[in-house]
Amino acid sequence: MxxxxxxxxxxxxxxxxxxxxxxxxxxxxxxxxxxxxxxxxxxxxxxxxxxxxxxxSMAGVVDEVATEGFRRLIDHVDAVGTSDDPLADLRRMAGGYRDNALENRHLFGVMFGAISLGGFHGRGADPEVSLAAFDQIVSGIERAMAAGVLREGDARAVAAQFWSALHGYVMLELAGMDRVVDDSERTVLWPMLAHLLEALAPAPR
Amino acid sequence: MxxxxxxxxxxxxxxxxxxxxxxxxxxxxxxxxxxxxxxxxxxxxxxxxxxxxxxxSMAGVVDEVATEGFRRLIDHVDAVGTSDDPLADLRRMAGGYRDNALENRHLFGVMFGAISLGGFHGRGADPEVSLAAFDQIVSGIERAMAAGVLREGDARAVAAQFWSALHGYVMLELAGMDRVVDDSERTVLWPMLAHLLEALAPAPR
DNA sequence: TGAGGTCGATAACGCTGTTATCGATCGACC
DNA sequence: GGTCGATCGATAACAGCGTTATCGACCTCA
The missing domain is CATH 1.10.10.60 (Homeodomain-like)
Incomplete structure (x- = not known):
């Protein structure tokens, strides 16, 4: 041998x-x-x-894992695809975003929790990748504007509003704050997004 | 001696x-x-x-600190007071919420970041105190409903929508995501909240 | 065949959270 | 008034942590 x-x-x-x-x-x-x-x-x-x-360092590991988390998020959101109803697409993107967060809650925490306890937190995920995740939402908003179901305007600003609202709901849910309101998915998340999109709809002529 | x-x-x-x-x-x-x-x-x-x-344990310390953070948040938001314009009050509450988060970002992270790295995270803040913080928003919404500037409805659900959107913006800002959109306070936060409240306004008769 | 450089295995540093032990101190009760 | 009991914190130890220095093995290219 x-x-x-x-x-x-x-x-x-x-x-x-x-x-x-x-x-x-x-x-x-x-x-x-x-x-x-x-x-x-x-x-x-x-x-x-x-x-x-x-x-x-371990902080470097965390940054890499956070970047990986954004890549998975992108895949998860991409998987919902597009239809000829851009508003429904946005809703399905939101659902994918939330599902991904609930299924990978720790990963999600690392992605956004520069805030960490006792921890190494590095400089965060690769900006190129996290920006790509945001661009998915921007694209969704742009399609809705092009289809005339959202008022024309700054798509990035509108996307940031949509993202903020969605992200906030998800973060509060992960933190257990959804317990303060019963059945919050039905009475909070979807109505909130609907209200936002409604206010952004083209003015009736 | x-x-x-x-x-x-x-x-x-x-x-x-x-x-x-x-x-x-x-x-x-x-x-x-x-x-x-x-x-x-x-x-x-x-x-x-x-x-x-x-x-x-240290987790117990963290829980206590998180509770203390909610107490300070409540004081900070309470300090904005009330006027005879409930919508303006809501905007000022949002400003107080954001200011408090930016000035105490680590404390804020502990309050909501059950998500923590390498860390002790316990069971979170005393629910009674965090609930009291939410109730501040509920009260603000109720005043707006009573004044007829918001449609009558489930004040807790509406408050949760308002809180989610506000919280999401603040969390993304703390995570450095505000860099993806320029001047986001002016083009994201206030327009977003305005859109939400606008969609919740009483129907024009 | 040899030289250079990359890469990872070993072992050590000071620090961490946590626990066992034990002494001090304070209140109650006979 | 004196003693007993319990509460509370100071000391010291444990295993495990992130991190680093050292060094040997390997792979590449000349």
């Missing part, structure tokens, strides 16, 4: 990807407190040093 | 209050990563054990 290792001998790039993947998994399954350098390294089958050669 | 100590000999209740006060101060001045049991104990002039006898 030779001394040749029978192990796969992963490349640095593979290892890096595996670290991000495992970090996202641990975060999602066990929450923020379970994500440590040693734990992450073991899960990825390597040593803690690999974490530091690839990401510099 | 007797052996009587010249120290103040603080009571347990005083010490507890001092711990909460110092925890809020450290968090506000130096951020989440500076808040440790030893650091907190030293700042309050005691030992780490005091933290555990009074709060059980």
């Amino acid at each position: 030779s001394t040749v290792s029978t192990e796969p001998a992963v490349s640095p790039a593979e290892l890096r990807a595996r670290l991000i993947e495992q970090a996202a998994r641990i975060l999602g399954e066990e929450g923020p407190s379970a994500l440590s350098a040693r734990r992450l390294a073991t899960a990825a089958g390597t040593s803690t040093m690999a974490v530091y050669t690839h990401f510099g | 007797s052996t009587v100590s010249t120290e103040p000999a603080v009571s347990p209740a005083e010490l507890r209050a001092r711990l909460i006060e110092q925890a809020a101060r450290i968090l506000g001045e130096e951020g989440p990563s500076a808040l440790s049991a030893r650091r907190l104990a030293t700042a309050a002039g005691t030992s780490t054990m005091a933290v555990y006898t009074h709060f059980g």
